Amino acid sequence: MGTAWTPRSRFELNLTRTDSDNVQSEYHSGMTDFHVDGTRLWKTLHQLAEIGATEAGGVARVALTDADRAGRDQFVEWVTELECSVHIDRMGNLFARREGTDPNRDPVVIGSHLDSQPTGGKFDGAYGVMVGLEILRVLSDHGHLTAAPIEVVSWTNEEGARFPPAMLGSGVFGGEFSLEEGLGATAQDGTILVDELTRIGYSGSDPCGDRPVGHYLEPHIEQGPILEASATSVGIVTGVQGIRWYDVSIRGVESHAGTTPMDRRSDAMASAAQLITTVDRIAKSRPDGRSTVGVITSTPSSRNTVAGTVDLTIDLRHPDAEELSRMNDEIVEFANSLNPPASVNQIWYSPPVKFDADVVDAIRDSATHSGFESADIVSGAGHDAVYINRVAPTGMLFIPCEDG
Amino acid sequence: MGTAWTPRSRFELNLTRTDSDNVQSEYHSGMTDFHVDGTRLWKTLHQLAEIGATEAGGVARVALTDADRAGRDQFVEWVTELECSVHIDRMGNLFARREGTDPNRDPVVIGSHLDSQPTGGKFDGAYGVMVGLEILRVLSDHGHLTAAPIEVVSWTNEEGARFPPAMLGSGVFGGEFSLEEGLGATAQDGTILVDELTRIGYSGSDPCGDRPVGHYLEPHIEQGPILEASATSVGIVTGVQGIRWYDVSIRGVESHAGTTPMDRRSDAMASAAQLITTVDRIAKSRPDGRSTVGVITSTPSSRNTVAGTVDLTIDLRHPDAEELSRMNDEIVEFANSLNPPASVNQIWYSPPVKFDADVVDAIRDSATHSGFESADIVSGAGHDAVYINRVAPTGMLFIPCEDG
Numbered sequence: 077m078g079t080a081w082t083p084r085s086r087f088e089l090n091l092t093r094t095d096s097d098n099v100q101s102e103y104h105s106g107m108t109d110f111h112v113d114g115t116r117l118w119k120t121l122h123q124l125a126e127i128g129a130t131e132a133g134g135v136a137r138v139a140l141t142d143a144d145r146a147g148r149d150q151f152v153e154w155v156t157e158l159e160c161s162v163h164i165d166r167m168g169n170l171f172a173r174r175e176g177t178d179p180n181r182d183p184v185v186i187g188s189h190l191d192s193q194p195t196g197g198k199f200d201g202a203y204g205v206m207v208g209l210e211i212l213r214v215l216s217d218h219g220h221l222t223a224a225p226i227e228v229v230s231w232t233n234e235e236g237a238r239f240p241p242a243m244l245g246s247g248v249f250g251g252e253f254s255l256e257e258g259l260g261a262t263a264q265d266g267t268i269l270v271d272e273l274t275r276i277g278y279s280g281s282d283p284c285g286d287r288p289v290g291h292y293l294e295p296h297i298e299q300g301p302i303l304e305a306s307a308t309s310v311g312i313v314t315g316v317q318g319i320r321w322y323d324v325s326i327r328g329v330e331s332h333a334g335t336t337p338m339d340r341r342s343d344a345m346a347s348a349a350q351l352i353t354t355v356d357r358i359a360k361s362r363p364d365g366r367s368t369v370g371v372i373t374s375t376p377s378s379r380n381t382v383a384g385t386v387d388l389t390i391d392l393r394h395p396d397a398e399e400l401s402r403m404n405d406e407i408v409e410f411a412n413s414l415n416p417p418a419s420v421n422q423i424w425y426s427p428p429v430k431f432d433a434d435v436v437d438a439i440r441d442s443a444t445h446s447g448f449e450s451a452d453i454v455s456g457a458g459h460d461a462v463y464i465n466r467v468a469p470t471g472m473l474f475i476p477c478e479d480g
Numbered sequence: 481m482g483t484a485w486t487p488r489s490r491f492e493l494n495l496t497r498t499d500s501d502n503v504q505s506e507y508h509s510g511m512t513d514f515h516v517d518g519t520r521l522w523k524t525l526h527q528l529a530e531i532g533a534t535e536a537g538g539v540a541r542v543a544l545t546d547a548d549r550a551g552r553d554q555f556v557e558w559v560t561e562l563e564c565s566v567h568i569d570r571m572g573n574l575f576a577r578r579e580g581t582d583p584n585r586d587p588v589v590i591g592s593h594l595d596s597q598p599t600g601g602k603f604d605g606a607y608g609v610m611v612g613l614e615i616l617r618v619l620s621d622h623g624h625l626t627a628a629p630i631e632v633v634s635w636t637n638e639e640g641a642r643f644p645p646a647m648l649g650s651g652v653f654g655g656e657f658s659l660e661e662g663l664g665a666t667a668q669d670g671t672i673l674v675d676e677l678t679r680i681g682y683s684g685s686d687p688c689g690d691r692p693v694g695h696y697l698e699p700h701i702e703q704g705p706i707l708e709a710s711a712t713s714v715g716i717v718t719g720v721q722g723i724r725w726y727d728v729s730i731r732g733v734e735s736h737a738g739t740t741p742m743d744r745r746s747d748a749m750a751s752a753a754q755l756i757t758t759v760d761r762i763a764k765s766r767p768d769g770r771s772t773v774g775v776i777t778s779t780p781s782s783r784n785t786v787a788g789t790v791d792l793t794i795d796l797r798h799p800d801a802e803e804l805s806r807m808n809d810e811i812v813e814f815a816n817s818l819n820p821p822a823s824v825n826q827i828w829y830s831p832p833v834k835f836d837a838d839v840v841d842a843i844r845d846s847a848t849h850s851g852f853e854s855a856d857i858v859s860g861a862g863h864d865a866v867y868i869n870r871v872a873p874t875g876m877l878f879i880p881c882e883d884g
Contacts (some may be wrong), residue, residue: 298739299736299739301739301744319738321784332860333770333797334703334770334860335705337704337706338763340709343760346756346757346773349752349754349760350757353753356747365742366738367742368747368749368783369749370737370783370786372749372776372778373777374774374775374776377775379795380774381772383773391738456738
């Protein structure tokens with residue numbers, strides 16, 4: 077999301093030839109190294125970014141629009157050149173499959189998503205899919221057959237910009253949403269997801285979610301400043317923060333700014349300010365805590381009237397579920413102690429995710445093996461990997477991205 | 481302002497016969513007491529309230545509307561029955577004059593305003609004008625001639641609801657605004673004040689502001705809770721608070737609620753919350769201080785985005801100009817210390833007003849003499865008396881008013 081990101085480095089995933097069943101050795105036992113072509117990957121990313129290109133230098137390739145179809149068509153064209161088979165499930169999730177030598181192996185699936193926000197950046201989900209494509213190309217260049225099949229996936233409607241909620245294709249695949257919920261997702265203008273999926277020709281017949289996944293890898297740009305600030309090339313994503321969303325309402329009493337003494341007020345704004353400061357402090361007192369109050373409104377919103385009502389939102393995050401729960405308790409306790417008190421209602425909870433330890437280790441070792449400086453990182457944002465993690469050993473890697 | 485106030489008591493102003501030049505003895509030397517007829521005053525207030533009556537039980541008699549004309553017409557009818565002469569100045573300020581016996585005396589002027597907010601209460605300014613009318617009636621009942629003439633005034637457009645700013649008729653009279661500013665005041669729909677004044681037939685030929693005023697008295701309902709809370713019948717208004725209005729803007733940096741660590745944020749909302757809490761504390765730390773943040777907006781106003789910009793207002797009040805200035809300095813210093821800092825811009829300053837000591841004492845003594853419990857009070861809201869205080873010895877008295 078955002079506009080016109082520029083990756084600071086191009087992570088070159090090593091592929092190693094091995095027959096071992098061990099996931100670690102599968103990725104980095106290092107018998108023969110095939111390096112990806114960074115220049116080709118960079119060029120491909122920019123070629124893809126022409127589809128839905130915006131004047132601001134980003135892309136608008138919102139899910140299931142004509143631009144999304146064009147992006148999918150381009151991807152299909154590229155993988156077809158590599159003699160991959162293309163598989164589309166009922167949610168429109170798109171898999172390019174390159175067969176392996178061992179019929180007993182489930183595929184290693186690599187990818188992310190091709191859709192974007194209405195004012196999206198060039199790289200975001202596209203980076204993960206194009207890295208997958210580059211890996212297919214490298215294998216093809218060398219005529220190398222892997223033991224396990226390789227599949228490159230683009231999940232449908234990751235952004236949720238047009239059809240909320242976000243991560244819908246991977247969410248149905250991972251069991252978070254039913255197929256009915258996925259297909260029935262409705263845009264602001266009443267359009268139904270399945271109708272648009274059919275219209276652009278990407279309503280597949282494969283069941284969504286029954287597809288075997290041996291391991292899932294999602295390369296992505298980091299949407300935060302940590303890697304860039306520390307000049308680290310690769311972020312080893314160990315998991316995703318838990319998120320709690322709240323709607324907060326504070327009911328005081330409207331009164332005259334001039335004639336009402338301070339000790340006779342029930343000022344919703346004063347309570348709101350104390351709450352916001354405390355919510356901020358509760359996150360700051362924890363190295364991995366995050367809290368945000370992004371929306372606030374007051375009634376009657378008059379310069380010389382004490383606010384009768386203030387409504388605000390809280391976005392609370394922590395990688396550890398118990399710590400997130402303690403943050404919740406501290407906020408609720410403080411909110412109740414205010415005068416007027418704040419009514420804090422949780423409207424969404426996304427538990428923290430820990431990625432598969434073997435996959436995380438394999439990515440870290442592969443980065444080290446390739447000579448990149450890496451740092452473990454917990455993702456602050458949701459990704460398709462969160463839902464796929466429920467059905468297969470999953471991992472992510474981040475690359476730094478200017479102003480990402 | 482507000483709707484459907486019910487006065488808790490009806491202050492009965494004593495009028496005493498005296499030939500002294502001393503303002504104190506003029507009001508309370510107590511040779512002969514003529515009591516006002518509380519029942520008649522109550523009835524008159526409700527009769528007036530039928531003009532522009534609203535379903536909510538209040539009145540809508542916005543300045544220079546047909547309802548305002550009807551209210552003025554009723555007042556003129558009542559004072560004409562008492563053989564008063566009616567004088568209208570170029571701002572439409574309306575004076576009912578009852579001559580005195582001493583041609584060297586300037587009149588004692590009593591009154592307030594007949595216009596209301598769109599959802600006004602029955603009493604507000606009407607109370608002051610109807611008290612003046614009742615005094616004329618009592619004098620007439622007893623066939624008593626005062627030494628000084630008595631004039632009952634209704635100032636034009638006190639509320640400023642249709643033609644901002646507020647207190648426009650008294651403001652021109654007192655020299656705050658030029659006649660051109662007053663006549664040229666423009667409504668939201670482009671209507672000019674002087675056109676409406678002419679349309680309703682109340683554009684007078686008397687110069688506005690040259691009229692002699694010996695003393696000015698403004699009875700008014702208290703718009704705050706102090707008298708009601710202390711069960712006091714009369715508030716002796718010693719002055720009006722100074723008011724400073726500010727527009728505050730805080731520019732931080734928009735960032736992702738999940739991926740941006742707390743120590744790498746420039747969160748406009750966090751600064752705003754600290755500022756609001758401090759502004760509240762600065763007023764609370766002073767017995768007579770008041771501060772209000774009634775309006776706040778954030779950008780981009782997204783639940784999971786750190787606010788890039790927050791704009792808010794501050795209304796700051798204190799009866800003492802120097803103390804108000806110190807409050808200003810504390811706010812500005814704190815605002816500059818924030819990260820991101822808050823830019824605090826004063827957009828209006830109304831200095832504190834101290835009413836004439838002799839008039840204040842006269843009102844206090846008169847209340848005591850009449851057996852009413854009184855308390856000194858500083859008005860938190862503006863009144864016509866603020867501007868008339870500049871050109872004549874002025875005082876106000878408040879009566880408590882339920883939910884006022």
